[in-house]
Amino acid sequence: MKPGTAVILLGRNGYSSAPSEQLTRLVAALRESGAHGLATSAFIDGSSPSLPDALGLCVAQGMARALVVPVYLPTDRNLHNWLNRLVRRWLHHNAAADFTVHMTPPLGDAPELAAAVVDLVASYADAPLTPLAANHASPNSPEWSLIPPHSYHVLLCRGPRCNAAGAGEAAQALKQRLKAKNMGDDTVLVAQTGCLYPCNLGPVMVVYPEGLWYGGLTEKGVERIVEEHFEGGEIVAHYARYPSRQTQQRPTALEQV
Ligand code: FES
Structure with missing residues (x-):
């Protein structure tokens, strides 16, 4: 990864704290790798920061390049195309001439994901997982x-x-x-x-x-x-x-x- 490159992990639906925490853990893993000038997260919907705000942070921190990685599932082709248009528009209005933005294909299109799922399933094939017990209790809170x-x-x-x-x-x-x-x-x-x-x-x-x-x-x-x-x-x-x-x-x- 080139020096001065920021990585933005882009998630969806951060309406509750759990998705934000999960993205935060992934960002922390990237930071620990020490391979990037900046690692941060952004949300398409439901939470903050938005992608434009995260891009603004990259510029403010002197990054020369941002790599946007859509990590939500499932892939939404129309949404991905709109994100491209959103970034182009943002560049038109905001970015310095030498700041570039690149976007990876969505996580769902990555062959590595399929391999990771196969590995995950295989790893549990003989694992002593406890089966879920039947229970009459409602999954819903009375409130x-x-x-x-x-x-x-x-x-x-x-x-x-x-x-x-x-x-x-x-x-x-x-x-x-x-x-x-x-x-x-x-x-x-x-x-x-x-x-x-x-x-x-x-x-x-x-x-x-x-x-x-x-x-x-x-x-x-x-x-x-x-x-x-x-x-x-x-x-x-x-x-x-x-x-x-x-x-x-x-x-x-x-x-x-
Ligand atoms: S009206 Fe808010 S995203 Fe469409």
Whole structure:
């Protein structure tokens, strides 16, 4: 590996801590090898940092080259093509002239993976594994039948396009602002979701009971929505978008004040 090369392990669906921890372990193994200028992780959806943010980190740390390794399974050909377009667009807007990005084929296409699976299965062929015992207990927690009382229900998109557009920062700002305002789940119940469809307006969220869409969310925009909508009951018109068969523009960041 050339000096000054960063490796970004790219995962998916980091909605809970377990996938992040697994990726962290893989990154740690890369770091221990000492073969790379930088080893880090990024998430396509559901968690942070996004791939654009991880690329920004590589540039900030003086890396000359980034090798992006998609380690999620199963392979999604359409998603992989979109990732290529995302990186090209990011390079167009952000990167220094001498910074290059390369992307390996997805893990699922690597012949080494098939060999590793064969080895894994073979290694357990005669292993004294304990069989799972039958048990009548439900696999579900009783709490999963509760619908907590709440005033507002927020669906915050962490799908691929919204994540790349800054949904991680919006989610963090929402969490911090609600906490600062002492608004718990009983006031604003937040659920992070996959793609909600109008990706070009991202990052987006939908607020119920109004069924109101907000787009182009920034940290400042989220703060305004908490204060003006959830606290004051007023829709923040600049970020509001309504169902239509016409294409719409994402709200600009004009109101970063
Ligand atoms: S990824 Fe958020 S609307 Fe599609």
